[in-house]
Amino acid sequence: MSASSGDRFPHVPVLLDEVIRYLALEQGDVVLDGTVGSAGHSAKLVERVGPRGLLLGLDRDREILPHARRRLATAAGRFHLVWALFSEIPEVLERFDVAGSVAGMLFDLGVSSLQFDRAERGFSFDRDAPLDLRMGRGADEPASALVNRLGVEALVTMFEEFGEEPRARAIAEAIVQERSRRPVVRTRHLAEIVDRVAPRRGAKIHPATRTFQALRIAVNHELDEIDAGLAAAFDGLRPGGRLAVISFQSLEDRLVKRAFKEGVRAGRLREVVKGALKPSAEERRRNRRSRSAKLRVVEVVGAENRQGES
Ligand SMILES: C[S@@+](CC[C@H](N)C(=O)[O-])C[C@H]1O[C@@H](n2cnc3c(N)ncnc32)[C@H](O)[C@@H]1O
16 A cells, blocks of 8 residues: 555455455454454454454554454454554464464554554655654654665665665655755655655656655564564464455565465465455445455465375
């Protein structure tokens, strides 16, 4: 998803019906939502597992948990909300004594509309705000610290690797020049610098979208988090347990695709959905944020069905 969705509406869960269908949960199951957000998906997941089951809803953003709690309060099911990162899933599963017995997990990657809508978090460059972009736990310094500290080469690498930005060098050089006059600490200021060196020229997305995406990924160590989360999911699910991952940009999706492929090749996972599922035309029309979404689902192969394992 781009760094600015322009989405002013409450968070509408993406690919909800598909997630519910392919996770195929039953009453009494344990399910973990690693990105509980405002509990759009979790509200349905908790109903599926019911009062005999358990939903563990994790989010790195502490401010979002009360929204999830409100939404889940009326659901007919048992749940616990935990302020935690993907990389902390192993400890969370130990704490609730459910390691290796989870029936389903969901990671709905990216930023919640609630986070976009809090202008002061700096996710949306449509509105001027501090250049922060921290999603919560595990993100120590704001994006402005990176923008004002890193040298040209480090900025180029970040914009190329995390933003897939073709104008990375020009943008990095413009930032370094600008900050020698005045530190770059506001979203609008950064967006203007990018706009000057890489103007829009009829492009569908704002020229600064990739720069903000790169900063968000760097500040929040997002790719390392995804790697850690996938590994924790494969270990924490029971045989036959399923993991559904929704990603909004190619960098994230590529990581997921690769990890799933390796698991399938090792005989540890089975693809439940061949390739990636996309939202229907109807959903894309209803919810603009869903347009770039891709859903992948795998199942942990039972020990008795594994090939090539002694
Ligand atoms: C797209 S939103 C999820 C929305 C949710 N599915 C809903 O329907 O309301 C992604 C959420 O995941 C959280 N998040 C992102 N990366 C995370 C990580 N590594 N560990 C824990 N939470 C994370 C964000 O703070 C955000 O609230």
